[in-house]
Amino acid sequence: MTDVTHGVLHTLFHSDQGGHEQVVLCQDRASGLKAVIAIHSTALGPALGGTRFYPYATEEEAVADALNLARGMSYKNAMAGLDHGGGKAVIIGDPDLIKSEELLLAYGRFVASLGGRYVTACDVGTYVADMDVVARECRWTTGRSPENGGAGDSSVLTAFGVYQGMRASAQHLWGDPSLRGRKVGIAGVGKVGHHLVEHLRAEGAEVLITDVREEAVGRILAAHPEGVTAVADTATLIRAEGLDIYAPCALGGALNDDTVPALTAKVVCGAANNQLAHPGVEKDIADRGILYAPDYVVNAGGVIQVADELHGFDFDRCKAKAAKIYDTTLAIFARAKTDGIPPAAAADRIAEQRMHEAASARRTR
Numbered sequence: 001m002t003d004v005t006h007g008v009l010h011t012l013f014h015s016d017q018g019g020h021e022q023v024v025l026c027q028d029r030a031s032g033l034k035a036v037i038a039i040h041s042t043a044l045g046p047a048l049g050g051t052r053f054y055p056y057a058t059e060e061e062a063v064a065d066a067l068n069l070a071r072g073m074s075y076k077n078a079m080a081g082l083d084h085g086g087g088k089a090v091i092i093g094d095p096d097l098i099k100s101e102e103l104l105l106a107y108g109r110f111v112a113s114l115g116g117r118y119v120t121a122c123d124v125g126t127y128v129a130d131m132d133v134v135a136r137e138c139r140w141t142t143g144r145s146p147e148n149g150g151a152g153d154s155s156v157l158t159a160f161g162v163y164q165g166m167r168a169s170a171q172h173l174w175g176d177p178s179l180r181g182r183k184v185g186i187a188g189v190g191k192v193g194h195h196l197v198e199h200l201r202a203e204g205a206e207v208l209i210t211d212v213r214e215e216a217v218g219r220i221l222a223a224h225p226e227g228v229t230a231v232a233d234t235a236t237l238i239r240a241e242g243l244d245i246y247a248p249c250a251l252g253g254a255l256n257d258d259t260v261p262a263l264t265a266k267v268v269c270g271a272a273n274n275q276l277a278h279p280g281v282e283k284d285i286a287d288r289g290i291l292y293a294p295d296y297v298v299n300a301g302g303v304i305q306v307a308d309e310l311h312g313f314d315f316d317r318c319k320a321k322a323a324k325i326y327d328t329t330l331a332i333f334a335r336a337k338t339d340g341i342p343p344a345a346a347a348d349r350i351a352e353q354r355m356h357e358a359a360s361a362r363r364t365r
């Protein structure tokens with residue numbers, strides 16, 4: 001057994017990070033599909049989480065990623081108040097090279113074989129159009145296009161949820177949820193980031209933006225001739241004078257040993273997944289007196305949308321659910337204060353409590 005395989009099995013069966021209910025390895029030789037479906041928990045309901053299509057260096061790495069992502073979804077879904085557990089799937093390979101209708105249909109049959117224990121959606125490397133194909137073989141598919149009964153792009157409600165997280169942070173720190181006159185820096189103005197700019201400008205915040213894609217920046221500056229300033233890069237943005245809020249909206253690992261000491265903002269609240277580069281960063285942030293709104297709590301608008309789609313998507317109902325991110329974020333800050341722990345740890349505790357109570361209730365039924 002390789003060290004990596006041993007590590008994966010240790011995570012799965014023995015570590016505090018594991019305890020997954022089920023892991024399924026799938027292969028369809030005809031289409032070249034190799035996939036891993038990981039179900040971390042169904043305590044709150046069917047596991048829900050997207051399908052990542054990625055050229056992993058090794059198959060062990062793919063399994064480890066599926067385990068890790070599935071666990072993260074349990075916490076995200078629990079904190080979003082959804083009746084869903086956590087699961088995630090990964091398809092191994094370069095989507096540009098191997099993605100095909102045949103492969104996605106084969107994948108759909110594997111998801112369907114779980115009989116609803118796992119509900120799939122989009123993630124890195126999979127799109128709404130792909131879910132339309134998967135859905136032809138599997139009714140436990142969400143994140144489809146409106147033409148196929150789906151809700152389409154989830155970034156609108158993701159941005160709305162992040163905005164609610166910022167308002168809650170402002171309320172907690174400054175005693176007023178208004179962002180009028182606050183200086184907010186957004187790193188990454190793609191699908192979520194550009195909707196976030198709209199909310200912030202509508203409320204009268206001053207916005208700094210940066211993105212590695214010039215056209216993304218140009219599109220925003222053209223739409224907002226006033227109140228938005230572009231800066232050269234993320235390193236410049238996080239050091240900007242007078243920054244109130246930093247919103248990482250690009251890639252994971254934004255909060256690390258290099259960036260945290262340099263932050264000028266008093267609040268970090270953004271859409272990017274897995275912002276904390278390693279365990280312990282949340283404490284470094286708290287030690288600097290910076291308020292961190294946990295990523296998986298404030299970026300839950302997207303999963304709230306795909307969960308809603310399963311019941312026939314209703315935008316207003318969904319927006320009302322995403323608006324609750326405001327109360328959830330405030331509750332996390334309060335718990336962090338009471339327990340004397342960083343907000344990220346407080347969020348984990350609240351999510352674990354909800355899952356534990358649901359599992360106990362199930363055992364006594």
Ligand SMILES: NC(=O)c1ccc[n+]([C@@H]2O[C@H](COP(=O)([O-])OP(=O)(O)OC[C@H]3O[C@@H](n4cnc5c(N)ncnc54)[C@H](O)[C@@H]3O)[C@@H](O)[C@H]2O)c1
Pocket residue numbers: 154155156158187188189190191192193210211212213216234249250251252271272273299300302303
């Ligand atoms: N779309 C959703 O509904 C959703 C839901 C939950 C979480 N998220 C997370 O939010 C983040 C943004 O998602 P998105 O859908 O807007 O993705 P996107 O790809 O549309 O936007 C990301 C943007 O970040 C930019 N970027 C990449 N590297 C950068 C860097 N080093 N510095 C500055 N900009 C950089 C890209 O050019 C792009 O414009 C991702 O981490 C994603 O996982 C998205």
